[in-house]
Amino acid sequence: MATPKSIPLFPAYAELKDFDWRDYEQLDQFFNDQPNWCREHWDWARDYLIFLGRNKSEHTYIRFRSDIEKFLLWSFLIAEKPAVDFRKNDVLDYAEFFFKPPQTWIGLTNVDKFVPTAGMYEFNKSWKPFRYIAEGSDIDKKKYRPSQQSMLAMFSAISGFYTHLMENEIALGNPAVLAKKDCKRLVKDAQVKETKRLDQDQWDLLLTTVEQMADEDALFERNLFLIAAMKTMFLRISELAERDDWIPVMSHFWQDDEKNWWLKIYGKGKKIRDISVPDSFLPYLERYRLWRGLSALPGRQEKQPIVEKIRGAGGMSGRQLARLVHQVLDKTYETMKSQSGEKAAQIFKDVSPHWLRHTGASMEIERGRALKDVSEDLGHSSMATTDTVYVQTSAKKRAESGKSREV
Incomplete structure (x- = not known):
């Protein structure tokens, strides 16, 4: 039949x-x-x-x-x-x-x-x-x-x-x-978990590529801002997208009494959290805002969408934002392919926008930032989640101790 x-x-x-x-x-x-x-x-x-x-x-x-x-x-x-x-x-x-x-x-x-x-x-x-x-x-x-x-x-x-x-x-x-x-098709997994992320050299190439794209064509200033923001502040792509019940606007960037910058985010589970904004990100924020004809830094009353459409009013959907990320990934793939061959470049075909969140958080932990602080910026309800997903200290120790085994 x-x-x-x-x-x-x-x-x-x-x-x-x-x-x-x-x-x-x-x-x-x-x-x-x-x-x-x-x-x-x-x-x-x-x-x-x-x-x-x-x-x-x-x-x-x-x-x-x-x-x-x-x-x-x-x-x-x-x-x-x-x-x-x-x-x-x-x-x-x-x-x-x-x-x-x-x-x-x-x-x-x-x-x-x-x-x-x-x-x-x-x-x-x-x-x-x-x-x-x-x-x-x-x-x-x-x-x-x-x-x-x-x-x-x-x-x-x-x-x-x-x-x-x-x-x-x-x-x-x-x-x-x-x-x-x-279900016999499900396999119990006891493998070493590998976080889907870019290493430092791969991230540097991605950032350099999108910076060059923006230098050559101002239309890519959105792409540069988006990629820098997602990696630096560990953002999900949905957290910058316009939704029925939340529109990310420029006033969600705010400064406290100690002159520290924060970004208010509406995340999973309808939870609002504030993410610390590092000083290193501010030049990207200023560059993007000046391109849009705004002042260098946001004010408390600004209602402009953080990432706005070129045509039409309002913010962008998650799918539209993902398309901006993939434009840069495709360009980086071509650059890496010409420099190091297709095998080395393949990772940029495998990358999803969510890898930027993983990349930023993993690098922060590696440089020694407190797990609790990273966990709160990520929006995890428990540090155990952050530890499970991003920290592979035990796996590294196991690999190190296993190197000296005799045949």
């Missing part, structure tokens, strides 16, 4: 908030052709995803949307069974499907889910739920396998969805929690 054709279920966050079935006739027709419980599940998932986008971040919305979309498609088209009726074995069956999806559900490029056509949003025929990142010219989809990180993210998203259903008295239990314990 042929595998049913997959379709996208959820548009971008902005479109989902104001969703109107009249704008998505193809999707509406799909649910008209399915049992009533399918549309009901879609409604529950939409409510959960909007909650994530509103209360967490657009990045969290995108990450969870991908996994919940795959899960519901499997429920609708493969299992043909309501997810609220699933037991542990049903979720384990899905985990096997997730680990080895049909090739017709695997794409090679990242494309939009829906395309605007004649005032409507239609399915993008090129879209697939899974994506295989081929190495070079090798595009054999049979080689697709999700990473352990992807498997864990999948269980996290599904478990969160079931928790939402339980809290709203829709589901009676969370089979994803039970399935995760017995």
